[in-house]
Amino acid sequence: MYKLYSMQRSGNSYKVRLALALLNAPYRAIEIDILRGESRTPEFLAKNPSGQVPLLEVEDGRYLAESNAILWYVAGGTPLAPDTRVERAEALQWMFFEQHALEPNIGAAYFWLSLVRGGRDLQTHALEDWMERGYAALQVMENHLKTHQYFAAGQLTVADIALYGYTHVADRCDYDLATFPAIRAWLRRVERTPGFVPMDWRPADVEDPASVAAGA
Numbered sequence: 001m002y003k004l005y006s007m008q009r010s011g012n013s014y015k016v017r018l019a020l021a022l023l024n025a026p027y028r029a030i031e032i033d034i035l036r037g038e039s040r041t042p043e044f045l046a047k048n049p050s051g052q053v054p055l056l057e058v059e060d061g062r063y064l065a066e067s068n069a070i071l072w073y074v075a076g077g078t079p080l081a082p083d084t085r086v087e088r089a090e091a092l093q094w095m096f097f098e099q100h101a102l103e104p105n106i107g108a109a110y111f112w113l114s115l116v117r118g119g120r121d122l123q124t125h126a127l128e129d130w131m132e133r134g135y136a137a138l139q140v141m142e143n144h145l146k147t148h149q150y151f152a153a154g155q156l157t158v159a160d161i162a163l164y165g166y167t168h169v170a171d172r173c174d175y176d177l178a179t180f181p182a183i184r185a186w187l188r189r190v191e192r193t194p195g196f197v198p199m200d201w202r203p204a205d206v207e208d209p210a211s212v213a214a215g216a
Contacts, residue, residue, distance in 0.1 A: 001026050001027055001028060002020070002025065002026070002027035002028070002056055002057065002058065002074075003027065003028045003030065003056070003057035004016060004017070004020070004027050004028070004029050004030065004054060004055075004056050004057075005030045005032050005039075005044070005047070005048075005053050005054060005055040005056075005057075006029065006030070006031070006032065006053050006054040006055075007031065007032055007033060007034055007053050007054075008031060008199070008200070008202065009114075009115055009199070010034070010053060010054070011103075011107055011110060011165040011166040011169060011199075012053070012054060012067040012103070012107070012165060013053050013054040013067070014165050014199045015054075015067045015068075015071060015161050015162055015164070015165040016054045016056065016067055016070050016071065016074070017029070017197065017201075017203070018161055018164070018165070018196070018197060019071050019074055019075060019080060019158065019161050020074060021195055021196070021197040021201070022080065022156075022161075022193060022194075022195040022196065023074065023075075023078055023080065023195075024195060025074065027203070029202070029203045032044065032053050032055075034051075034052075034053060035115065035116070039051045039052060039053055047063050048063060048065050050065060052065060054067055054070060056070045056073070056074075058073065067162070067165070068095045068098065068099060068158075068162050071095070071158040071161060071162060072092075072095070072158060075157070075158045079155070079156075080156070080157050080158050080161070081157065081158065082152055082153040082157055083153070084153075087152055087153040090151075090152040090153070090159070091151070091152040091153065091157050091158060091159040092159075093152075093159075094151045094152060094159040094162070094163060095158065095159055095162045097137075097140070097163075098159075098162045098163050098165075098166075099162075101133070101136070101137040101140070102134070102137045102138075102141075102163065102166055102167065103165075103166055104133075105129075105130045105131075105133040105134035105137060106130070106134040106137070106138075106166045106167065106169075106170050106173065106175065107166045108123075108126070108130055109127065109130045109131070109134060109173040109174065109175070110166060110169050110170075110172060110173045112126075112173075113127075113172075113173040113174065114169070114172050114173055127174075131174065131175070134170070134175060135175070138167070138170070138175070138177075138180055138183060139180075141163065141167070141180075141182075141183055142180045142181075142182050142183050145182035145183060145185070145186050146182045149186075149189065150186070150189075151163060156189075156190065156193055160186075160190055161190075164187070164190050167183065167187065168187055168190075168199075169199070
């Protein structure tokens with residue numbers, strides 16, 4: 001069984017929980033609050049030197065970091081992974097886009113405006129750039145979705161999960177999706193997928209960092 005270290009309110013962590021839920025894959029969840037420094041402890045850094053979540057223990061003592069790498073791993077051999085070589089490349093194309101165009105802007109705005117107390121005042125200088133580049137990324141997605149139901153292979157794949165993670169919280173950090181009807185329709189399609197769970201859904205088996213530190 002997988003062991004997943006994640007933070008409930010993290011979009012990157014949510015991507016992995018959503019994929020595992022859609023696949024009905026069993027896992028043990030360990031909540032790590034990065035805002036309280038729980039990803040910077042010696043115990044956690046021994047597992048992931050970058051001190052980030054999500055982190056997936058794929059087998060005893062073997063860990064996989066980076067949300068989209070984890071998505072690619074858990075989706076292998078399932079309907080969430082495209083079949084053909086070109087469709088797999090198209091899915092990866094959009095997953096790379098998510099990491100260089102969407103997550104650094106909408107993800108950053110969500111973190112500082114929605115999760116960090118006083119974050120808006122701390123990041124006033126950066127907010128204008130986040131908004132400009134974030135809207136540009138949303139427009140790229142909107143243009144694609146005007147003629148496609150999903151981002152790759154004509155069906156829901158890990159590319160959609162990767163992009164859904166932060167797009168669905170864009171309205172919580174000053175982005176207005178009113179002018180992106182194709183994106184809003186796509187969000188609804190993802191949410192109607194059998195097995196879908198929202199970000200605030202919690203699996204039954206959740207451990208806290210204290211039990212992890214104790215070696216549980």
